[in-house]
Every structure is written in structure tokens, then in C-alpha cells.
Amino acid sequence: MSRCQIVPPFLLERIAASHPDRGVSATSRITLQIDARLRGRRESGPAPLAGPMAAVAGDAFSVYTAANGSDLPGSLVRAAGAPASGDPAVDEAYSGVEGSLALFSEVYARSSYDGKGAHVVATVHYEKDYDNAFWDGSQLVFGDGDGKVFRRFTTPVDVLGHEFTHAVTQYTANLTYQGQSGALNESISDAFGSCLKQRLAGRSAAEADWLIGEGIFEPSIQGKALRSMSAPGTAYDDPTLGKDPQVASMDDYVDTVEDNGGVHTNSGIPNKAFYLAATGLGGDSWDGAGRVWYAALTSGIRPDTDFAGFAAATITAAQAVSAQAAEAVGSAWEQVKVTPASGSSGGTGVPAPTGTAGTSVVSVTRSGGVTGVSRSGHVRLGEDPRSERVEALLAQVDLASVGSRDPQPDRFVYHFNIRGEEVVIDEHDLSPNLHELSRLLLEE
Numbered sequence: 001m002s003r004c005q006i007v008p009p010f011l012l013e014r015i016a017a018s019h020p021d022r023g024v025s026a027t028s029r030i031t032l033q034i035d036a037r038l039r040g041r042r043e044s045g046p047a048p049l050a051g052p053m054a055a056v057a058g059d060a061f062s063v064y065t066a067a068n069g070s071d072l073p074g075s076l077v078r079a080a081g082a083p084a085s086g087d088p089a090v091d092e093a094y095s096g097v098e099g100s101l102a103l104f105s106e107v108y109a110r111s112s113y114d115g116k117g118a119h120v121v122a123t124v125h126y127e128k129d130y131d132n133a134f135w136d137g138s139q140l141v142f143g144d145g146d147g148k149v150f151r152r153f154t155t156p157v158d159v160l161g162h163e164f165t166h167a168v169t170q171y172t173a174n175l176t177y178q179g180q181s182g183a184l185n186e187s188i189s190d191a192f193g194s195c196l197k198q199r200l201a202g203r204s205a206a207e208a209d210w211l212i213g214e215g216i217f218e219p220s221i222q223g224k225a226l227r228s229m230s231a232p233g234t235a236y237d238d239p240t241l242g243k244d245p246q247v248a249s250m251d252d253y254v255d256t257v258e259d260n261g262g263v264h265t266n267s268g269i270p271n272k273a274f275y276l277a278a279t280g281l282g283g284d285s286w287d288g289a290g291r292v293w294y295a296a297l298t299s300g301i302r303p304d305t306d307f308a309g310f311a312a313a314t315i316t317a318a319q320a321v322s323a324q325a326a327e328a329v330g331s332a333w334e335q336v337k338v339t340p341a342s343g344s345s346g347g348t349g350v351p352a353p354t355g356t357a358g359t360s361v362v363s364v365t366r367s368g369g370v371t372g373v374s375r376s377g378h379v380r381l382g383e384d385p386r387s388e389r390v391e392a393l394l395a396q397v398d399l400a401s402v403g404s405r406d407p408q409p410d411r412f413v414y415h416f417n418i419r420g421e422e423v424v425i426d427e428h429d430l431s432p433n434l435h436e437l438s439r440l441l442l443e444e
């Protein structure tokens with residue numbers, strides 16, 4: 001598929017047009033400073049216990065507020081054991097982290113995300129109108145949503161469990177966030193996010209709704225949730241958002257350069273396999289399929305494991321339970337047209353960019369957030385009133401200096417097309433000039 005088919009371009013433009021009142025953020029510079037710090041953290045490898053965590057050492061987790069800025073972790077609002085704060089975002093994050101720790105500890109005997117009791121930091125009220133949640137390699141971060149399409153991202157507990165699971169994956173299989181291994185990384189987060197939701201609600205696999213992010217949309221949006229694990233591609237169909245683009249079978253696998261190779265789109269395939277395995281095994285998802293998936297995740301699979309490799313790992317894990325369990329898991333993968341294989345390699349290749357625009361056009365597509373929704377915008381130079389500012393920004397941008405990519409789970413990815421030249425940049429690597437350019441093009 002070409003690069004603009006996650007959501008049809010005319011619908012993306014309608015999303016952009018629905019946000020005409022937003023000014024250019026005054027926090028770009030701060031964001032860049034913070035992002036530079038985050039890059040420093042990543043370069044130093046997994047070392048979650050640092051800085052603010054020392055103040056509450058001995059506790060399992062704590063919730064901070066960024067107070068609509070981008071400084072992380074921000075100010076401490078509620079430490080583990082402290083009473084409710086009265087701020088719904090803080091208290092939802094508190095309950096979600098508490099539930100996630102309990103799920104992994106009580107069911108899978110895992111102490112925190114790193115298996116060594118790491119203190120969990122969650123920050124709410126990140127930036128203004130921020131339509132996303134992510135794990136930055138060290139902590140959980142949640143936006144408040146724009147109040148038009150999205151509500152606050154702490155509302156659905158499975159979104160919190162999804163982000164927490166990205167941390168677990170980082171410290172176990174460390175699946176590369178690109179292509180099939182990236183879609184697996186995404187799907188494992190949805191699977192355990194759903195297990196968390198089902199466990200807190202006391203619903204069995206047969207009773208569960210299998211929706212991810214239920215309650216995140218404002219009432220005006222025509223949709224149930226961000227994703228459906230039982231019926232990928234059916235979660236929403238809305239004039240502003242377009243239709244849920246997830247696929248449910250290898251027959252429909254989407255080759256795209258957006259969203260780190262369609263990680264939020266193709267994750268529908270292993271998501272459906274998890275749903276089929278959970279209902280096939282019966283009982284509670286977190287107990288049946290959850291244990292099998294956790295065993296596969298921690299079985300020593302490689303970071304570039306593809307669907308076939310992971311399917312084989314889950315069948316091996318299920319064989320340790322019973323022959324019937326292995327058969328149910330095998331059948332689940334068969335139904336989504338994934339043939340389990342051992343020794344298969346990555347499948348993480350990225351197709352070359354296609355469809356370069358005309359030389360007078362500057363465009364951007366932003367994809368990759370936890371919502372799986374893309375937005376696009378463009379300026380036709382010389383015809384658009386924004387042309388002068390766009391030209392001025394481009395004069396200060398050295399495209400050759402844009403560094404190599406280091407994708408983070410659920411962070412935005414920007415695909416610029418600047419007079420026919422394609423450039424891909426992660427949210428945390430955007431320079432202030434490119435950040436302003438993207439906001440101009442997206443009319444934010």
C-alpha cells in the first residue's frame with residue numbers, strides 16, 4: 001500500500017481542518033530540551049532507577065503531573081499508599097499502575113516491569129491537548145486529549161496496561177519497534193492491556209468485550225474504542241477519524257512506511273490470534289492465553305522475531321500446558337493465516353517511500369501514536385498563505401543532518417516530503433524548526 005492509506009488523505013485533511021483554533025505551541029523549545037535528556041537516558045541503557053525515584057524509594061510507584069508542560073517527570077502528586085488526590089487523571093493512573101503491577105506479580109510472578117521491582121513513574125497532564133500516551137524507555141506518559149475527539153488517555157485502564165507492557169517487553173524480548181516485530185510489540189501490549197482490563201472487571205475470555213481504549217472518544221465520535229481484538233478493523237467508523245484500519249489476517253498485511261511499518265495496523269493479526277487462543281483455551285484470558293503469551297515473551301526470542309517465530313514460541317509454551325492447549329493456540333494462528341516457523345528471521349524491512357509529491361509541495365504525515373490514527377497536511381508553495389513561513393523554516397533546516405532513527409513505542413513519527421525529498425523523523429528527534437513546520441502543515 002502507498003504511504004497515505006492508513007486513513008484516506010481527504011479524511012486526514014478533514015481532521016486537520018477540525019482543529020483550526022490551535023496556536024503554535026510555546027513549549028517546543030522545552031520539548032526539545034527534554035527530548036535531548038530522554039535520548040541521553042536511552043543511550044545509557046536500561047537504568048530506570050534514577051532522579052525523582054530516589055525521593056520515594058521503597059515504594060512501588062508514584063504519579064506525577066507535567067501540569068500541561070513537557071518537563072518529565074514533573075511534580076509528584078500521589079505516591080503509592082497515599083490517599084486519592086481528587087484529580088481524576090492522577091487517580092486513574094494510580095489505579096492502572098497498581099493493577100498492572102498486581103497482574104504481572106500475582107499471575108506471572110514478575111516483580112515490576114524489569115523483573116527486579118523497579119519503581120514505576122507515571123506522569124499525567126503531559127503537554128496541552130496531547131492526543132497520545134507512551135512509554136519513553138523510563139516512564140509512562142499520558143496526555144489529556146484534545147477534548148474534541150479524544151478524552152484523557154488515563155480513562156481506559158487497558159491503555160495504561162498497554163503502555164506498562166511496553167516496559168515489560170523492553171526488559172524481556174526487547175522486540176524491535178519496526179515492521180512485524182514492532183507489530184508484535186504492539187500486540188503484546190494490547191494483549192496484556194486487555195488482560196488487565198478483564199481481570200479488574202472479573203470477566204472471563206468469553207465474557208470480555210475485547211475492546212482496547214473503550215471510553216477514550218468524546219461522545220460525538222462514532223466509535224466504540226481504538227481497536228477491537230476480536231474483530232480488528234471494526235472499532236470505529238467516523239467522518240473525522242475515518243475507519244479503523246486494522247487488519248485481521250496475513251492476507252491483508254499492510255506494507256507501509258508510516259507508523260514504523262504499520263505497527264498499529266498489522267498488530268490486528270496477532271491480536272486476533274490472542275483473542276482466538278484465549279477463547280479457545282477458555283476460562284480467564286490472563287490465566288490461560290496470558291500465561292502462554294508471557295512464557296513465549298520471556299522464552300529468549302530474538303528482538304527481530306516475526307509473527308511466524310512468535311507463533312512457534314507460543315505453541316512451544318502451550319505444549320508445556322497440554323497437547324490440547326497447543327492445538328488451540330496452533331489453531332488460532334492458523335485462522336489468521338500465520339504459519340508457525342522456527343528460525344525465521346525478522347521481516348522488519350521497510351519498503352521504499354513511494355508517491356513523492358510535486359516539487360512545489362511540502363507535506364507531512366504524523367503517525368505512530370497509541371491511537372493508530374494518522375494526520376496529514378501540506379502546503380503548496382507560492383499558493384498558500386503559509387508559504388512564506390514554510391520557506392523561512394526550510395531555509396534553516398539541514399535535512400542531511402537528520403540522524404539515524406531510534407523508534408520508541410507509541411511516539412509519533414513524522415514523514416516529511418519536502419519538494420519531493422522524503423525524510424522520516426521521530427517525535428523525540430524533531431528540531432524546533434521542524435516541530436514548528438509540522439504544526440504549520442497540520443494546522444495545529
Ligand SMILES: [Zn+2]
Binds near residue numbers: 166186
Ligand atoms: Zn503501543
